[in-house]
Amino acid sequence: MTPRKRGDDTAEPVFFFSYARPARLPASTGLEADPAKEVNRFFADLTNKVNQLVPVPAGGDVGFMDRRLESGVDWHDELFRNLSGCRVFVALLSAQYVGVSRWCVMEWDYFSRREVRSRPGSPSRPHATAIIPVLWAPVMSRMPSTVRRVQQFSPSVERLRPMYESEGVLGMQSLDESAYAALVWILAREIQNRWAHLEVAPSARRTTRGLLRSFQDGA
Numbered sequence: 001m002t003p004r005k006r007g008d009d010t011a012e013p014v015f016f017f018s019y020a021r022p023a024r025l026p027a028s029t030g031l032e033a034d035p036a037k038e039v040n041r042f043f044a045d046l047t048n049k050v051n052q053l054v055p056v057p058a059g060g061d062v063g064f065m066d067r068r069l070e071s072g073v074d075w076h077d078e079l080f081r082n083l084s085g086c087r088v089f090v091a092l093l094s095a096q097y098v099g100v101s102r103w104c105v106m107e108w109d110y111f112s113r114r115e116v117r118s119r120p121g122s123p124s125r126p127h128a129t130a131i132i133p134v135l136w137a138p139v140m141s142r143m144p145s146t147v148r149r150v151q152q153f154s155p156s157v158e159r160l161r162p163m164y165e166s167e168g169v170l171g172m173q174s175l176d177e178s179a180y181a182a183l184v185w186i187l188a189r190e191i192q193n194r195w196a197h198l199e200v201a202p203s204a205r206r207t208t209r210g211l212l213r214s215f216q217d218g219a
Contacts, residue, residue: 012085012202013061014054015191017043018107019136020096038170039092039136040065042184046090049188054195063090075106075208083110084203088194090187092136092169093152098144102213108146109212115201122197130200132190135168144215155186 019039047063056062064082089111091097097104111131118125133152155164160179163172172180 013064013082014050014056014195015063015088015090016083016086017063017065017090018104019092020094020101020104038173042169045184046188049185050191053188053192080206083107087130087200088191089131091131091133093133093139094137095139098139098147098215105213105215106208106211114203117199119197119199128198130194130198137168137170146215153187153190155183157182157186
């Protein structure tokens with residue numbers, strides 16, 4: 001097998017899945033032990049669709065989701081490699097993501113510092129971004145300005161928008177399976193579109209020093 005080389009289209013994941021890990025419930029509650037099961041399902045469904053839209057060879061990485069629990073700022077080599085080489089950054093917006101998790105803020109800030117340009121032959125996009133903010137769960141507070149500056153994903157099918165905008169992807173999983181499935185497909189197509197038309201320069205950064213710890217820091 002030919003070894004994968006850094007910088008090839010297929011050497012690093014197509015997308016990086018950035019999400020806030022839900023707090024674990026006390027064992028005394030007797031409730032589901034894995035509070036991230038819905039996030040895991042969404043990642044699996046999205047990865048499956050993107051895998052059929054982007055030419056990733058057998059053994060290649062389609063998406064990357066860091067399943068470790070947050071541990072301050074002790075990032076590991078695998079996280080740096082995937083965050084510095086992925087082509088698209090999918091951010092799952094929630095109250096935890098924008099208001100609590102330092103880890104998510106650093107991931108966003110790290111990726112946003114990478115240079116984005118149009119691919120040769122693609123239409124020029126002077127202010128293009130490879131960040132796709134996706135509403136995971138309803139957020140009652142105003143989004144931080146750093147997040148608002150990036151256009152949030154919205155499904156192209158009009159009938160899906162009201163439910164998505166009011167309930168987020170998590171709510172759609174619970175309320176309407178067919179609407180949820182349609183949304184996953186539309187998001188996968190958006191990832192395919194960014195992958196096809198944008199180039200994102202890799203980053204050599206291997207430290208979290210200087211990265212934002214709060215979205216308010218970038219207001």
